[in-house]
Amino acid sequence: MQTRTDLALEQREQFPDLPDGVECEEFKKGSAAITKITVKNEQGAKAIKKPVGSYLTVEVPPFTDNLKSEELILTLAENLTELIPKNGSALVVGLGNREITPDALGPKTAGKILATRQIGAELRRVAGIEKIRSVSVLAPGVLGQTGIEVFDLLKALSTSVKPDFIIVIDALASRYLRRLGTTVQMSDSGITPGAGVGNARHEISKSTLGIPVIAVGVPTVVDAETLVFDLTDGKTNLNQPADREMIVTPREIDLLIDRASALLADAINRALYYNVEPELIAELLS
Amino acid sequence: MQTRTDLALEQREQFPDLPDGVECEEFKKGSAAITKITVKNEQGAKAIKKPVGSYLTVEVPPFTDNLKSEELILTLAENLTELIPKNGSALVVGLGNREITPDALGPKTAGKILATRQIGAELRRVAGIEKIRSVSVLAPGVLGQTGIEVFDLLKALSTSVKPDFIIVIDALASRYLRRLGTTVQMSDSGITPGAGVGNARHEISKSTLGIPVIAVGVPTVVDAETLVFDLTDGKTNLNQPADREMIVTPREIDLLIDRASALLADAINRALYYNVEPELIAELLS
């Protein structure tokens, strides 16, 4: 048993000193605290249990304060812009099960991303969006519902839709309650669905798909087992298999998912379509 | 700080010996374990922190096994039949917020209860339901959404709709993870919305409304604070106010609510309309 977390920041926090092969920068932007962790090599990757790559974490005061603020959206969009290619077509993928509230962050965010790949040249001209990149969007569901691994689907799409890069959105697990709904992690290292729950499947990353894969997520749960382990310094475990499936989450989990998905979608649309007015994007989405 | 539970059974479990003024019977029915706790007087009520009355608890193996089984529905309906008047009109009230998944048990169950108060004599004859009682159904929402205390609403309805008794359905908090979605509590002592969370409002009961109030519920969450307190023998608390709003629940909370509401509605419809075929009730509901 060990504590579970999907955040590079929390893996790094377990070390009093920075492990070899890992770099860390911290700065503030308005009310947001930003941490940039760089896993430089396999030694670093082994230490903090995350693949080589950059991990940007934006932490904000609890949701109700300012999560919809223009300032926060801009901060997220700016940080995301550092990770995604300036040009080229994108495929945005919302991972997770839309019918399980704490897992619905990916599908809900994807539903608010503007798809433009289908818009022909003439319509683009009329709409004043000639310059924007081509974006496609998918929320493929989870293996148990579909029988298809997301990796296989993306592999197939990478040769037909041929995006230049992929953005995957997923609900994350944090180690600490205070980060639920208040933290956004963005990385260029891709994602391995199920990795956090010991049920790892194919890695979705540049090394397996041949194109950059940027992962974006918000922690929506703490594993009950992790909470208990932590609060008892590892002296107590949840032993029943059913108990180990339990999660800790705010009672208003539905609200957290609604807000976090709106925030992520705003930031992603802003970063992808940086060269047109946000109002135009909002109008095309409605 | 103390552990939070809405179950009389769990209050009783805190005593090695049965407190004065409390009686307890246990028996089995098929795969279900049934406990009947009777709080006989104020001394007992003070000891186990539940009002005077009868509390029937039906515990079943975890949900996936047999929750839809005809046997379980019948067991619940039989136990409920002990608590509700044999004749007379009923008002069924689903408490809770339908937009917060762990709190939606009441409204979702109410949505599956057959209302018959509006059906006139001629239609009843044609439908073959002359003999059934008159039932009305309401899911009034929560104080924060409506500005109206459920007590005030029921008080007003008790003089206009004039039901002979009320059934209130609500999501409960349990102390133990294993009881989430696997336990049904039914009592004739009414309910005090918000009592469990230190935010008690008017009691909804026979003594305040003048007619019997039967409460039915299923635990859907354990308070995170209770879990931690328990697992650390009271040595550790969650100190942050935000943390203390956290709940522990199965990841598939949506599924738990769907199944538990279907089960409760089946049992309540069966108990209310005991004198017609269940198939006829199902047909009228569709």
Place this chain on the structure above:
Amino acid sequence: MQTRTDLALEQREQFPDLPDGVECEEFKKGSAAITKITVKNEQGAKAIKKPVGSYLTVEVPPFTDNLKSEELILTLAENLTELIPKNGSALVVGLGNREITPDALGPKTAGKILATRQIGAELRRVAGIEKIRSVSVLAPGVLGQTGIEVFDLLKALSTSVKPDFIIVIDALASRYLRRLGTTVQMSDSGITPGAGVGNARHEISKSTLGIPVIAVGVPTVVDAETLVFDLTDGKTNLNQPADREMIVTPREIDLLIDRASALLADAINRALYYNVEPELIAELLS
């Protein structure tokens, strides 16, 4: 058979000359066309088949253009302000069945109205809302689901919650397709649920409840029968009972309901809480 409409404007349009007892004013406000019809006496009421009272109709270009615009919200709020008392407590009631999309306008709008009746003096002071009126909100469901007539519920609440006036919100039927989702009717004459479909129940109005009842609605459907009757100059009817239950509506009915309910809620909140900043209301709602 005759054409069905819930709009006073469309009843009035059937007369080449204004009938006795009916007055009509028309003006423009930005892109909105506003018609004010006043039914002055029973003679007028009989002619245009609407009770005595004032009917304000705001027509806008099709939804996608500017329905979210600040200008339109303000126009609606101003017109509504003419109909509701300047002071006193309000009860806002969303009529209709939330599970039937074309009928869900009332419950969806009610879900976005800020309830303040439950907020105590101290909290009001802290939140900076001492001056606002007290508002309660209810979406009681329909007779077939609840067994309770909305009139009976409101009658009971008028003696317990004791609002000074009531606002009822309901989806309307129009005679013409072009008005679906593009027209708002507000009146001080109350409402008779089911009146439009030949299934009239108790009138909800000042004369039956003793307090002003302001009705607000948006047409979401045209009866298929009305469309056919109109387009064939009354020569063709839909004869099958099932066919006569059919409605004509935009394919994107879900979107129409989402937008219209957001618009109405914005305007109603603005009119009710005219003496605080809209931003504060938005914050309290989130």
Place this chain on the structure above:
Amino acid sequence: MQTRTDLALEQREQFPDLPDGVECEEFKKGSAAITKITVKNEQGAKAIKKPVGSYLTVEVPPFTDNLKSEELILTLAENLTELIPKNGSALVVGLGNREITPDALGPKTAGKILATRQIGAELRRVAGIEKIRSVSVLAPGVLGQTGIEVFDLLKALSTSVKPDFIIVIDALASRYLRRLGTTVQMSDSGITPGAGVGNARHEISKSTLGIPVIAVGVPTVVDAETLVFDLTDGKTNLNQPADREMIVTPREIDLLIDRASALLADAINRALYYNVEPELIAELLS
């Protein structure tokens, strides 16, 4: 302008005599009327405007009567069995937009189909489903949301997931109100998304994908324009572009979609997993 229908049966009904290249058989099965239309060659295809192939139509009395009956599910499953290969793996695709109620039939049905492709040999043995075929399921969304043509997605999947055949489910348009929710069409000729609305995209069929494509659908709407055209013998048109987007549908469209999707899913699961007990499939789905 012409009347719009997705039903081969209704195309055929326009001819007093059977056109060359088209065959038609009619029979009864319990309360269901079954019509089998075979388009034998291009001459027939041109006449009735449907590709070469077999079209089975099952018509039942209006929904409320017996749509959930075991008898009807069996009739549909039997007819479907005639169209799908006895062995081999299947990909089931739910077409349409899950957020537009009249268009949500495909995604809703797909959500109730059991996916088994991901279940390994050992688990199959334990679950007693060694013999069943491998099935995957997808609800890919519509072009406007995703920017990806369903054809391109299926083309890509046909080389990675490599199903032996595909079943596509879609909401259909009928010409007559009486067929809404009461008719099921199944064919082996595939489908062209958007064909009915003059917005045809790539055909999804055996000739384009190289594997059998079976299409299954239920009419959920009549185009308002078709209704008007028909009822006025072509003398009246809806001229406004917005009006031409209007549909005619039952007020209880949500209920129609719920019931029709449950029925189709039952029948498809029954046909795909014909060699295990339906109860076992139901259990695996829950």
